Amino acid sequence: MDAEIISVGTELVLGQVTNTNIPLLARTLSTLDIKAPHQVTVMDDQEQIVTAIDNARQRASLIFVCGGLGPTTDDVTLKSTAAALGTGLKTDDQHWEWIKGTFKARRIEMLPENIQQARYLAGGTPLANPVGLALGSWYEQDGLVVVVLPGPPAEFRAMLEESVQPRLVEKYGTGRRIASRTLNFWGRPESQLMDEIEAATEQFQDMTVTSYVQPSQIQVRINVYDLPTAQANDLLDQVTAAILAVERPYFFGVGDKCTLVAEVVEQLRARRQTITGAESLTGGLFQSTICSVPGASNVFNGGFVTYAAGAKEKLLGIEPEVIAKHGVVSSQTAAQMAEKSRELLDADFALSFTGVAGPDDLEGHPAGTVWLGLAHRGQPTKTKELHLAAYLGRQAVRNLSVQYGLQMVFQALQG
Amino acid sequence: MDAEIISVGTELVLGQVTNTNIPLLARTLSTLDIKAPHQVTVMDDQEQIVTAIDNARQRASLIFVCGGLGPTTDDVTLKSTAAALGTGLKTDDQHWEWIKGTFKARRIEMLPENIQQARYLAGGTPLANPVGLALGSWYEQDGLVVVVLPGPPAEFRAMLEESVQPRLVEKYGTGRRIASRTLNFWGRPESQLMDEIEAATEQFQDMTVTSYVQPSQIQVRINVYDLPTAQANDLLDQVTAAILAVERPYFFGVGDKCTLVAEVVEQLRARRQTITGAESLTGGLFQSTICSVPGASNVFNGGFVTYAAGAKEKLLGIEPEVIAKHGVVSSQTAAQMAEKSRELLDADFALSFTGVAGPDDLEGHPAGTVWLGLAHRGQPTKTKELHLAAYLGRQAVRNLSVQYGLQMVFQALQG
Known part of the structure; x- marks a missing residue:
C-alpha cells in the first residue's frame, strides 16, 4: 500500500x-x-x-x-x-x-x-x-x-x-510481516562494503539488505519477510553470521540507535575502566563526543586540548626533543600525548589526535594526515596513521578522526 | 518563472x-x-x-x-x-x-x-x-x-x-534588482525579535525583512527592490540602523556566512589576544568549536576538559572547599575554573562551563541549569547563569551553552 x-x-x-x-x-x-x-x-x-x-x-x-x-x-x-x-x-x-x-x-x-x-x-x-x-x-x-x-x-x-x-x-498493521536487524559498521567505503555483503548473502531468499550512510557509521539493515518469528530470527542470525564472516573488523554493534561512541562508553562502563584524551587537531571533539553519551561520567573524568606545540609541552610534559626531531604530526608525538595524558589522569585508556585538519599543509604533510595514539594501562602504546579526504573540509577531517579513534579503542576493548 | x-x-x-x-x-x-x-x-x-x-x-x-x-x-x-x-x-x-x-x-x-x-x-x-x-x-x-x-x-x-x-x-538575474544584507543575532526568541524588527522598520518602503533560524543564530535578511546601487545601499544602511537601534545587544555580524565563533576568533586575532577554556558539561565542545575556524591556532593554544569534580581539582587546582561549599553548579566554581585555566595557559581570556546537561538533575539543579565564567586578563571575572530548555535534549543544552558562552566573550570584546 x-x-x-x-x-x-x-x-x-x-x-x-x-x-x-x-x-x-x-x-x-x-x-x-x-x-x-x-x-x-x-x-x-x-x-x-x-x-x-x-x-x-x-x-x-x-x-x-x-x-x-x-x-x-x-x-x-x-x-x-x-x-x-x-x-x-x-x-x-x-x-x-x-x-x-x-x-x-x-x-x-x-x-x-x-x-x-x-x-x-x-x-x-x-x-x-x-x-x-x-x-x-x-x-x-x-x-x-x-x-x-x-x-x-x-x-x-x-x-x-x-x-x-x-x-x-x-x-x-495486518499486512506483511517484517522482521529486521540493523548492523553498524565503520571504516569501510559504502560501495565496497555493500558489494562484499551482496556477494556474501546471495544464497539467501525472502530477505533484503539495504544500507544507509551517516557521517559516523554505515547502517546495514537486514529485512526478512513473511516468516514465523522463530524462523525469521533464525534467518536473521544466519544472514548476520554470513555478513560478519567477511566484515567483522568493521562491525561495532546491532540496532538502529547504536553508535560507536555509545558502544565504547558502555563497554568501558561494564569493565569499570576509564578513558581520557589529548587532542590537537580535533580540539576537544573526541572528549565532547564521549560526553554526548548519557552516563559518560562513569568512564570519563577529564582531559586535555593541546592545540599548539607549547601546550603539548606545558600541559602534558611532552619532551621538546621529540617534537623537534619527529614533528608534531608523527607517531612519536601521538604516542607521547597518549601516554602522558593517561598517566596524568591515571586512566585505563588515553587516545591522542595530532595531524593536519587543513586547509593548509603542516610540516610538509598534506591536510588529512592524522596520527592517532592509544595508550592502554599495562600494554604497549599503539599508533595509527590516517590519510583522510581533505577535500571534504576541515570539519569532516576532524569528525572522521574522532570516529577512527573510537574504532581503535573499540578494537582494543575486543582484544 | x-x-x-x-x-x-x-x-x-x-x-x-x-x-x-x-x-x-x-x-x-x-x-x-x-x-x-x-x-x-x-x-x-x-x-x-x-x-x-x-x-x-x-x-x-x-x-x-x-x-x-x-x-x-x-x-x-x-x-x-x-x-x-x-x-x-x-x-x-x-x-x-x-x-x-x-x-x-x-x-x-x-x-x-x-x-x-x-x-x-x-x-x-x-x-x-x-x-x-x-x-x-x-x-x-x-x-x-x-x-x-x-x-x-x-x-x-x-x-x-x-x-x-x-x-x-x-x-x-535580469528581472527584478534585489540588493540584500544579512544581519546575525543570538540570544533572542525569533518571534520576539521579528515582532520588534517589524515595528522598527514599518516606515520603510520597497523592502522586506525575513528571518531564518539556525541552531546557532537567527539570520535576518533585508531585501531592497528595484533601486540604483547607491540608493539601495543607502536604504540598506537606514534599515540596518533602525534594526540595530533596538536589537544591538543581540547582534554579532553581517553576512550569510557570518558565525558567532568566527567573529570571536577574528576579533581576538585582530587584537593579538588568546583564549582558553575549562569545560565540564560541554566536555570540549567549546574548544572544538573554536578550532572549527581556520586560523584558530592564532588565538587558541589549548585548554582543559574537567568533567568530574576530581579533574577540576587536579588539572586546574580548584580549591576543594569551593566545590564543597558551593557545589560544582555554581558561580564560584565557574569563576575559579575560568581564572585557573586562564592563568595556567597565560591566556587573555578563559571561558568556563559547568552545569547540568541532563537528563538527570545534579546537586538539586534541574537539567538546563548552566553557569558560565569569563576570566579576562586585568579585569574582574564575570559569571552568568543560564536556564536552558532541557526538553530539547542533552546535546542541545551543550550546544546552546557554547553559543551563550561565545556571546559573553563577544560582548566583552566590544567593551
Missing part, C-alpha cells in the same frame, strides 16, 4: 524552514511497511492543495496533508482539503469551549478566527492536539484515507504518536 | 534523513525572485524519476534534480534524467583522471563504478564538485533548464554556491 505526504506551507516552499515532519512520518509509516514513494510540498494556496490531493489520489490510498491549520487567512489547508474531497467542515463544540477557556486562563485576547482550529472534515473524526490548539482530521471515503495534521513540529509529533499511529496500526 | 525541485533518495522517502538541501536551494532561488511552488521527493527509481521530470516540465521551466549521484547501482539519477530528456551521458576525462589520482593519493582501492561520478548529461555542461567526487550537470533544451546536483549536504551547498548560483544569476 502506498501513501503520499503533502506538506503545505509557503515558508517550506521558500526554504525558510526545514521540514522535519516528513522524516518523522515516513519512519512511522516504514515500520508498518507503508511506503510514501512520493512526497510533495506546496504553498498555502487552495488551488495547489486541491491539485496535489487530486494527483495523490491517482497514486495512493493513504494521503497525509500536513500544515496550514492556524487561525489566519493564510491557513487554507482544511477548507481546501474539504473542497478536494467534496465534503464540508464541522465544528467540535467541546473543543471550541476548551479553546475559549484556554485563552481566558492565559489572559490573552482570542480572535473570532480561532474557531477555525476547532473544525475538522465533516464525515471524519477529529484528532486531539495534545500540545496545541488546532484539531487534526481522520477521514475515510471509498477506501481512501486522508489524514490532516498541524505543521508545528511539536504538535505534529504529539498528534502523530498519540492519535494517528494507533489508528494506522489498527487499519494497516 | 517557476522552478521545481525534485529530491531523489530512498533514504529521504523512508525518513532516514532530513532534507536540508531544499531550504538552501529555495532560499537561493528566492533571492532571484524565482519560486519553486512544487517540491517533490521520489525514491532511487528510474520510473519515478522520469515521471517526476515529465510532470515538472508541465509546470516549470527550471528543474532541479538532487541526489543519487553516487557510484553504486542504487544511484540512477543521472541516467534516469538523461532518459527523461532523451539524451545520453558523457564522461569528463579530466575529472576521471582526477578521481583516480585522488584514490591513489589516499591509498584506497577504486571501483570501476566510480567512473559514473565523472559523467554528466550529454549536450550539457559538467558542474565541478569542490568537496566531493561526483560531477553535477547543467542542461538546456528548448527553453527548459535542468540542473542535476549531488545529495550530500556539503557537496550540494558547495556546488550550488560556486557553480549554480552564478549561472542562475546570469540567466535569470
